[in-house]
Amino acid sequence: MKIDNKPWFWIPFLNFASGLPYAIIISVSVLMYKNLGISNKDIGLYTSLLYLPWVIKPLWSPFIELTGTKRKWFLSMQLLISIAFLLVGFTIPAKGFFIITLAIFWVAAFASASNDIASDGFYLLVLPEDKQSFFIGIRSTFYRLSMLAGNGLVVLFAGYLEQKYSDNTKAWSYTMVSVGLLMTFITVYNFFATPKTEINAGEKPAATNKQNFASVFASFFKKKQILIVIAFILLFRLGESQLMKMLTPFLIDPLKYELVELASDESQVKALDLYNSKVIKGEKLSATELQSLYSNLPILAEMRDQKKLLEEVKKDDKQEYETANKARIDFIKSLIDSKGNQKTIDVGGMGLDTESIGLIYGTCGLIALMLGGILGGIAISKEGLTKWMLPMILTMHLPIIGFILLAHFHPASIYYIYAVVVIEQFGYGFGFSAFMMYLIHVAEGESKTAHYAIATGFMAMGMMLPGMLSGYVQEYLGYGNFFIWVLIATIPGIILSRFLIFPKDFGKKAEEV
Missing domain, CATH: 1.20.1250.20 (MFS general substrate transporter like domains)
Incomplete structure (x- = not known):
């Protein structure tokens, strides 16, 4: 069966492959890092930097235009995105996961922006002009459906795994591996479904294209009201x-955190005794006593329709321990600073x-x-x-x-x-x-x-x-x-x-x- 004249076979999945990585990198990563204990300021700072490839993609789009075919470019980039998501899944349980996964997401972001450039160019080259206006709506629809898959189905799947395993690290690791496998399937499908014939833009005279791009780039800044x-x-x-x-x-x-003076085991009893004997009197705590409070003091997080114990996350590395338990540590520090007078702290979330x-x-x-x-x-x-x-x-x-x-x-x-x-x-x-x-x-x-x-x-x-x-x-x-x-x-x-x-x-x- 000849696929070249059957755009219904390839346009939907080609645009799905553009929207899904963007949703995962820009939106879903925010939720993932939040559930893995990263602070709001670090989430805002570092995940916003993932926009950079889309900011500067006009600067390297001529390279894609001048080398190889669009089809080779988007297939290569989709494969790279698939591998990147698999690596994110495998490295989430690792020491220093935040820096490692961010670096991998950066690679995926550059590949995704390059995939967008090549896919758009391929669409304009392969599809006849009289069909482009009709299929522009189809492209938009499947791009948005890919956003549904990312922000909806993938998040639902991660939430299900969080409930099943009671381990956010494992849940998000499995989720990202699954996303990587899904992208691999889409890449393989696009390899077989997309038209094999294409005008090779690399055959155009390189010097002319470079000169044209320079003048085109400069002409943008000569527009009225620029x-x-x-x-x-x-x-x-x-x-x-x-x-x-x-x-x-x-x-x-959560809406707020609160200290619960009701112990369920011996370690919590000791932590509460320490709180009542020293914290409320303003006495100085040793490093060991402070760690005992961080690990064992019973704290409840008030969610929308329930209260749940804010459990300690075990981490051998000190920095990773403080990151994963930031909410507990910050709340306990506020208890110490107030000498026990403030037993709740309002967070203001929706829970x-x-x-x-x-x-x-x-x-x-x-x-x-x-x-x-x-x-x-x-x-x-x-x-x-x-x-x-x-x-x-x-x-x-x-x-x-x-x-x-x-x-x-x-x-x-x-x-x-x-x-x-x-x-x-x-x-x-x-x-x-x-x-x-x-x-x-x-x-x-x-x-x-x-x-x-x-x-x-x-x-x-x-x-x-x-x-x-x-x-x-x-x-x-x-x-x-x-x-x-x-x-x-x-x-x-x-x-x-x-x-x-x-x-x-x-x-x-x-x-x-």
Whole structure:
């Protein structure tokens, strides 16, 4: 059977292979590190750096354009991504797992960004122009389905394993190995399903292409309003970039920690005796006594609908022990500092488990996101971007108020959380349509593809830099004030949007004669 003329056989899986790695690297890694004991500030800083390959991908896209075929590139990159996810799974139980897995995720991120470049180019080369407009919707649909698989099914699977093994390390190790095997299957399928014939861009004169790229890159910065345009692209997602990094920690963190003066074994009895005899009197503790408190003092974490014992995680390495038990250690330090006067510490989270987060974002959240995106595209195509620009931006940013309310009132019913997430995801899908349509306007001209890549590189930078600081800001402000700050951070982008100049009917579908 000839596959080349059967785009239904290869387009869905080719785009699934673009979206799944992005979801795992950018979103799921945040939840994984949170459940493995990494602090919010480290999560925000280091996982935001994983955006960098998408920021700078315009700089190495000519190399992919000039060497080999697109098919060889995306197959090689998908194989590298598969191996990387398998290695992450195998190294999670290892000493120094945080640094090791981050380094592997970096490799996977560069491979994923390269895979995106090659896949997009392959699509434009192989598919006839008259079919590209039809299959652009199919590409988008399967990309979003891959996000469902990552943020929904993969997270649900990890949550199931956490419950089954009562060991987050083992659960996430098995999860990442499974993701690696899934990516391997997709790579093998794409090897057999994608068309074997392709124009080899490497056959073009290298010097001409290099010169053209240099002039194309420079021409982007000669566009009208370029300073306002770049400022808008960088600042439009200033609030969202921080929200995305701290939203998962907010949903999974408990409402508060509290000391329980009810021992269940002899070691806890000794720890409580030490607490009552020395801590509340303000006496100095030896290193051994301090470790006894860290290991054995009974502490409860108040979740959404239950209280559970905050158990010690055994680690031989001191640094890894402190990382894995950060919540226990920080709380016990606050007990010592207050000399026992403060027996609870408010965290301000919503206290959800991993499975609940996977269910919320992987079902209702994703449906709302897709519905918002579809309706956003329809609205712009009917009446143009000018009419919808401000309403869409407000629709995207105002749902942050819902998280402010959750952080301050902590409603007991999970349906309030569902409602806020659904509204926020719908608003994101609907409002983001305006931003992406504006980027298409920015890229208009002779070098549309290259200029769009540069614009999306600036967009990724606008996500990376604020995200790096988001954990520090959240730990300083607390969740309630953090979400207020996130809402304030959306204001510069809204203001700049009012100074943008573009055709009144840009994006409006031409009326048929």
